[in-house]
Amino acid sequence: xxxxxxxxxxxxxxxxxxxxxxxxxxxxxxxxxxxxxxxxxxxxxxxxxxxxxxxxxxxxxxxxxxxxxxxxxxx
Amino acid sequence: xxxxxxxxxxxxxxxxxxxxxxxxxxxxxxxxxxxxxxxxxxxxxxxxxxxxxxxxxxxxxxxxxxxxxxxxxxxxxxxxxxxxxxxxxxxxxxxxxxxxxxxxxxxxxxxxxxxxxxxxxxxxxxxxxxxxxxxxxxxxxxxxxxxxxxxxxxxxxxxxxxxxxxxxxxxxxxxxxxxxxxxxxxxxxxxxxxxxxxxxxxxxxxxxxxxxxxxxxxxxxxxxxxxxxxxxxxxxxxxxxxxxxxxxxx
Numbered sequence: 512x513x514x515x516x517x518x519x520x521x522x523x524x525x526x527x528x529x530x531x532x533x534x535x536x537x538x539x540x541x542x543x544x545x546x547x548x549x550x551x552x553x554x555x556x557x558x559x560x561x562x563x564x565x566x567x568x569x570x571x572x573x574x575x576x577x578x579x580x581x582x583x584x585x586x
Numbered sequence: 587x588x589x590x591x592x593x594x595x596x597x598x599x600x601x602x603x604x605x606x607x608x609x610x611x612x613x614x615x616x617x618x619x620x621x622x623x624x625x626x627x628x629x630x631x632x633x634x635x636x637x638x639x640x641x642x643x644x645x646x647x648x649x650x651x652x653x654x655x656x657x658x659x660x661x662x663x664x665x666x667x668x669x670x671x672x673x674x675x676x677x678x679x680x681x682x683x684x685x686x687x688x689x690x691x692x693x694x695x696x697x698x699x700x701x702x703x704x705x706x707x708x709x710x711x712x713x714x715x716x717x718x719x720x721x722x723x724x725x726x727x728x729x730x731x732x733x734x735x736x737x738x739x740x741x742x743x744x745x746x747x748x749x750x751x752x753x754x755x756x757x758x759x760x761x762x763x764x765x766x767x768x769x770x771x772x773x774x775x776x777x778x779x780x781x782x783x784x785x786x787x788x789x790x791x792x793x794x795x796x797x798x799x800x801x802x803x804x805x806x807x808x809x810x811x812x813x814x815x816x817x818x819x820x821x822x823x824x825x826x827x828x829x830x831x832x833x834x835x836x
Contacts, residue, residue, distance in 0.1 A: 559822060563822060563823070566823065573762055573769075
């Protein structure tokens with residue numbers, strides 16, 4: 512296998528990491544929603560915290576995307 | 587290639603390059619759109635505050651809502667003493683928001699889709715945290731890396747983890763914005779490219795192109811959401827990090 516093929520396969524494998532970020536963001540918003548339906552009065556104040564958590568979880572998925580882009584476009 | 591998804595991010599010179607003191611300096615499309623962003627922010631805020639009516643007009647409402655959103659955020663996260671950081675957080679939020687939204691226009695350049703812009707903003711924020719923390723608490727600020735109530739045996743490891751997590755902040759803050767804008771615009775371009783190559787196939791292709799066309803419209807709506815959300819996230823993470831500078835003890 513030559514190096515460019517290995518690079519393409521590596522980029523594909525790196526993108527699997529984004530699935531983990533998807534699971535994380537889904538868990539955060541799902542749990543936020545189930546909490547919000549139990550106690551709607553407290554939901555508004557916690558929406559910002561949900562967004563912070565989602566942003567932090569999503570950032571880690573973006574790292575794997577950046578690794579994939581580096582493999583594809585940096586020679 | 588006409589529908590190359592990366593082509594939209596290419597930086598090219600508009601004027602120049604000039605040779606100034608041994609450096610090649612040119613006016614690029616990135617610089618042009620940063621200028622347009624700043625002009626738009628200034629223009630909107632100037633027009634919004636032109637007539638301070640008691641019952642706000644639509645434009646004045648835009649200015650007041652944006653101001654109120656950031657004011658609330660700074661007050662909730664930083665408390666009363668964070669008031670003096672309001673101009674900084676408001677400027678960062680406005681710049682990122684308007685740059686993201688301008689990027690949604692066809693043929694416009696997205697300033698925030700370049701890692702050099704977002705990383706500069708992120709490094710600036712984290713350096714500011716260090717400077718403000720040391721100016722306010724002196725060397726006591728480094729207690730941030732030594733949490734209370736941790737047994738002596740594992741304290742070095744915890745401190746190491748805290749230091750690494752602090753050092754990774756500028757990377758994650760900059761890459762988050764960059765990655766979101768880059769990935770969103772690439773996905774939009776890829777779906778638009780499907781439409782173009784399918785319609786070239788004739789009548790059946792045009793019928794088949796309806797699905798990616800609808801997807802491109804839906805993704806455009808999603809991208810507007812992401813543009814606003816990422817600006818908000820950038821501003822609130824700036825507040826959270828500045829909170830460490832003001833109140834370092836856990």
